[in-house]
Amino acid sequence: MNTLRFNLNGRWVEEPNVAPTTTLLRYLRDVRGLTGTKEGCAEGDCGACSVAVVENGPDGRPHYRAINACLVLLPMVQGKHVVTVEALKSGEYHPAQQAMAAALGSQCGYCTPGIVMSLFEATYREDLKAPWQLDDQLCGNLCRCTGYRPIRDAATAVAGSCPKDSFSAALPESKPGSMAFHHEENGQLFATPTSFDELWSVLDEHPDARFVVGGTDLSLEITKRFQVPPKLVSLEGLHELHTLKEGPTHLLGSAVTISELEDFTATRLPPVHRMVRYFASRQIKHRGTIGGNLCTASPIGDLAPVLVSLGATAVLRSRQGERRVLLEDFFTGYRKTALQLRELLVGVEVPALAPATRASAYKVSKRRELDISAVSAGLLVEVNSQNVVTLARLAFGGMAATTKRATNAEQALVGHPWSEATVDAAAKAITKDFTPMSDHRGSAPYRALVAANLLRGFFDETSVTPQPRLAPGHAATVLTAEEVRRG
């Protein structure tokens, strides 16, 4: 039994009596009276609850990361430093606060503390260079009043300014400590093992425990359905699962966060990077993980289509050993995977992309940022020197109960010249591959038409460069040739 212990606004706090399924937001407001952090939606879609937590970056150094306090359960900040909006003004207003007030970036002010915390992270980011990163930094914070222009002005003023102040000075001493945690009481379990041995023994005792890492999906059961999962085992403390290894086959650990994946794939796997750009929000990306996104096995999960198109393999492990499953076979049904009891996803292996391989990824949703796709696609085509298609992997999300390859369309491509006529025939064949459903994200006819059109757009884009990147200010998920050239 360990006690919950973390650093809140510069002071260590211990909480032996707070239930481990308490969200950080409820804790801050109800236990600590820190009401600057707001509940706007309790699902990570509005950002009013944003706080900062210190995490190690890919450079091995600690950094402030904005996260949604509404989706974080207290043991997830075990051993970590948490900063809330109340701590920012120490005598003087923090630059993020000054910039927001000076720009009239607040009107009703309810979203403002969350926005200030996103700007707080941005203030100390050394990697914030491209304009799209500013959008990415703030797309997890909704504001209903301002129309965002003044917030953009405030963000531009402070982003990447890296002032030498008490917060930058505190960083080196704020490295996250051990996450080890074990709490068992009245049939409730929350365990964060730090070794596989520990994990296996917890699982031996609690074979019915559920895995959690970032909690960005699972916590919704608590915050939206008001159901408390009785037994949770966090995999966040298992060092090996955080591995990112470059090679002829890249290894992406299952506990790697989406923001770490974003950095890793920028040069190595452009299609993944492109998909990750519109994956949720910065706050969610800091907590959401590869494993979480794949293991929920949602048909509208963002990573599955692109990873399937790249020919990824899932690496599974249990006490009995390891096995490998082609990722497309990992999804066995609606929200079902090939994982067996007491087995976990260690990571995915993704073959490095040959420079000439045409590959891209698309996500079509009602809103560009922080939305769930109506249709998503990971498309990969290899063409030989005679311009004949030798390999096609066309994986779609939102079109069936699982992420699924469009085999009819693939057959219409392979062995044929890579031409507009072939692509058009393949696009038409997609109607044979899927019987999509109609819901509030899109009607069946819309989904079918978009899926076909994405293939047409893919042909256009890859005629300029085989692995096109998103261009600044692009109008849609599919780029025009001009935009590809610009990007």
Add this chain to the structure above:
Amino acid sequence: MAEPTSPLRQPLLHESGLKHTTGEARYVDDWPTPPGLLVAQVVVSPLAHAKLKGVDTRAALQVKGVVAVLTAKDVPGTNDVGPVIHDEELFAHDTVRFLGQSIAVVVGESYEACRAGVAAVKIDLEPLPTVLTIDQAIEQKSFLSTNHRLTRGDSKAALAKAPVRFQGEVITGGQDHFYLETQCTLAIPEEGPALRLLSSTQHPSEVQTIVAHVLGWGRHQLVVEVPRMGGGFGGKETQAAPYAAMAALAAVKTGRPVKVWLNRDQDMMWTGKRHPFKTRFDVGFSTDGQLLALEAELFADAGFSTDLSRAILDRALFHMDNGYFIPDVTVTGHLAKTNLPSNTAFRGFGGPQGMAVIEDIMSRAAERLGLEPSELRRKNFYGAAPRNVTPFWQEVKDCRLERLFSELLASSEYTRRKAEVESFNASHRHAKRGIAITPVKFGISFTTSFLNQAGAFVVVYADGSVQLNHGGTEMGQGLHTKMLAVCAHELGVPADRIRVMTTATDKVPNTSATAASSGSDLNGMAVQHAAVTLRERLRPIAAKLLGAPADSAKDVVFENGRVFLPSQPTKTVAFEKVTQDAYLSQISLSATGYYRTPDIHFDKATGRGKPFHYFAYGAAVSEVEVSGLTGEHRLRRVDLLSDVGASLVPSIDKGQVEGAFIQGWGWLTCEEVRFDEKGFLRTHSPDTYKIPAFGDAPVDFRVALLEHAPQDGTIHGSKAVGEPPLMLALSTVAALRHAVSAFGKKGREVVLPMPCTPETVLFAIEAAKAL
């Protein structure tokens, strides 16, 4: 530059801006928990329409932590919360009329206990047939009110003669307010019996009235306070009251403080939204694009009860002309009664829905006639008599649209950019761009004329510091900042010597809602009145302290915390010296102010009158790029020019204009309210309901206020700003239509329902290609 003589017209920061950024700014749910606080959860109907045969609360009362379960039977006064028409029960007693209607409230020590209590309440329901769409309501003649009508001339005859005549249908969708702070009221028992209510409402006086009605109390037993709101947008005008009434009732029943707070999903599922409209029109034009005649029939989805729907429908009819003179016109409106939450006020209050129709008609006419849309719009603006009379017979004086158009067409480089758009479209197959300019003319005043009144109460302490109370509420729009500027200007004291107080019904009574863009117009005049009264009382004291003769008192200048005579500007006395002396001289240092808008009236029976004190104007140019593969679009550049008269605080007004535009764009594009066939709201959280996000706002966003444009008969020549700019977003739909049309042949009419989601746009493109 000389030191400004008052904060008026200065680029002030938001009065609470810094407090917002630190988390110090307090909203109702942030209030320190009073001892003994109880919380609540509402038991609601799981069906859209049913007979309520019984409610059994016995098991719920046995749940640990549950303190009380209250139903219709527990209401000591009247079980009604309807603000105008009394057709809305606080708790359903024999019939439930929408999925989410309140049946009971469970009050307990914690939310967990309350939720367990809710689960234990047994409700016996017998399903009844439902009406869930405007079409079903028309078919089943399910109406709350019909035949609201405005008419002038002979539209039938004029249509018959029109060289170009066409008919069509225009659909606009609902919109959730999505204020970031959801509905919340904290009720605290006081000696009396009496209650103090902290409520997130735009209309504290109505909360007071309705709570008194429900409790069977006098209004003097209640004080309603509004510290600030985390956004309102109309959604907290009437719809805060039911949940405030539950908190009040529970506090009286238990004798303990009670908080009723809705979480996001509850707020979205249970409270009303912007009214969806369906309009059928028949319009006549000359071949050169002169609007000749219009007949239109509007159907608004009011939901299960009347709420403010009659006035909203009226305002839609009042804005069917937008800025265009229609020689012969008849517009009729009906309120569909459906088994859905009761739709309510939302920024624009029906105006946007009416305006969307005429702007759609103008776009369609330009498409059919092959005319430049900006020219077609321009040639139909109101002008000199006889082209200056609205369908409700009010004369349009000082129409500023021609000036706005010519300035904005030039500053936005519309002509050059339009040519660029055409050349882009000629060279791109899968992407097309569109550009359009649209006008806004919006009537200012509550159309229920008696509501146009306001009060203020200004208190000066002997040390020269000031407390300012006024009847308006602060929901982010910057009203307090403006009122502070008005007060500081009249008293000649620095802004930091004035504290704007929490809006409270015991300071300024019998107020109107902070709504209809009227906050600054009405309260500004009242604040000015109170401040001037105090200043005039101080003049003789000031003159005496300056050693000037008594008859020079009228010349004393109050500025920057000092008083002086213009003849001797270096000889000054501090304001606090004047107030100290006034106190010692036994002069009253508090004063009320009051204002009512003069000379407005409207006769509903004849559809004639002068409902508006004046019109606010604006114009917008939007440029979009649309993907022909997915239907997604991006705003490439937006130029707005708004007529806010002589702005009281330009920095605040600019924020209102920008924010309203983006909110309007959301309504017209990405925000889609979807109910399923059971009347269940599928889009009940930001997971499925998408308001504009950071990256949606155009990076090239140029916003300007019309210069040198003071308005007669308003506070310091300013004009209302809250709602009018929302309708500038109609330019984005006109621009989308331009882009969609570029996928097809010229001279064809585009059919594009709103909201223009990627799906709607893609199918419009497919239709354009097929023609």
